Amino acid sequence: MSTCLRTLHAGATAVARQRTMRRKAVAAPKTAAIHSDLRTLAESLRDTPSAGSPDGQLSNRQLFARLQPDAKTVDKLDMLQLGTEKQGRFERKKWFRYNEPNVKLPHMSFFAGAQAEASFPPASLPEVGFVGRSNVGKSTLVNKLCGSTAARVSDRPGLTQQINFYTAASDFHLVDMPGYGFAYAKDEERQAWKPLIESYIRNRKTLRRVMVLLDARHGIKVNDRDFVALLDRMRVKYQFILTKCDLVHRVDLAKRHLLVSREAENLRNCIPRVMMVSAHGDAGVNELRKELLHTCSLGQKYLADHRKKEVIALTEYEEQLKIFKDTARAKKRRQSLRLGLLATRTHSARTHASLASGVFRGRYTTSTRPLAGGAQTWEAANAKNPAFAIERELEGPKSRKREIGLFVAVAAVTWGLGTVIAFNYQRMTSTPVTAALFIARHNDEVRRELGQQLNFTSVFPWISGDISHLKGFVEIEFDVVGDKGVTGRLVLKSRRVGNQSGEWKTVDFYIVLPDGRQIDCQQD
Ligand SMILES: Nc1nc2c(ncn2[C@@H]2O[C@H](COP(=O)(O)OP(=O)(O)OP(=O)(O)O)[C@@H](O)[C@H]2O)c(=O)[nH]1
């Protein structure tokens, strides 16, 4: 039976493997190009090859992880609040923000929709077209640019099924086109979109630029490449825009920007300035508005006093950024000083390394990089940094014998105390104690002398003596008090007669009063 199952399982695995290989063989020509592009780029950008894994075996994801994003791009993303900040990073926005002056575009309204070439409106105004894969966010961006809701938006790919022309104050047209790639639409309709878009782009005299939208999470895909190849053939100027930047981490976004920019540089008609936007915030939208106005030669009209406002905002931002960096660096120094003390105590290479990286990177994130400049020791790595000159002599490593001794003593005392309390609690709730209290409570003389409600003197009374069922004796004493407020000491002594199943005989059972008198409790 088990052999049979094993054979079946092996057969199923082989079939699955064959299927995967077939799928990979089909996808290989497409992915190979992307993979080799990525690898070339990663190789050109990487400063030190990692030991161990040969590059040929790295996945796209690993290659992407190895990219070093451009510091200027990251700073720009920080400024424009593009991309999300990784959790745990020093949050800059809590301190200050770049108060970007708004570029206001005129009101936008729907002007014409075309499902065939014959329905294109007359080419009278400068036009900018928006293309990209379905659901990449074309219609959302068109709306966002003019602060309008004229274009219909949906999270189902394939909502825009015709070329829509929107006019802005009769100054320019924004043209929203159907998407390529997967869409919820009939096949024949989808097939018709491509020639329609092609004929619009090829023949439109007033088309100034085509904006090719790319989802920032995915970058350039195969059908984007096919489409830009077509644009290159038609000699039309186009530019890439990364959309949905709010869904990508800032550093990854910078890497994505780098990859797309490199590819854009090699495309004939592509404007290599890759824009980034998040239509679900305002990030990057003003930059795009400016680009649009310049494209339509409307900069003079709409951006006349914008530059002045921008310079003021930028100066303010840069001043605040400087304060922020100085404060963050000072904080880092304090932190590193503490780390320094710790490093001297523990002699930990890791701590030394993080200290050195903190000093030399001058950043506000801690990492465990190798010592800066290939320095062998922490002292050498810090030699140039006056902020780290520690004036007083640092303590050497301490003997921990005393601390360990103290810890053992405290643990022993705690354990002993716990055990005593547990044993006392066990005695307090045992049958001899509760029964003795019950009987004494109903004794007439006890009631007369101490009162009705005989009870323990405290919530957690101390029961002295011993109870041993095994050896056959009970000898206990504890304090009791009645509702008259008079206290007494209850004494119970009992023995078992004969073997383990023998009867118990009470030897002594009385309460000693404060004046020395004894009340015998055995009588009732
Ligand atoms: N998080 C986020 N979502 C976005 C952004 N832009 C668009 N979306 C969402 O993406 C979905 C698709 O947006 P559309 O504007 O309809 O996309 P489209 O490219 O016009 O799609 P088709 O008309 O089908 O080709 C919608 O659910 C939008 O809300 C963005 O910047 N950030």
Ligand SMILES: [Mg+2]
């Ligand atoms: Mg749309």
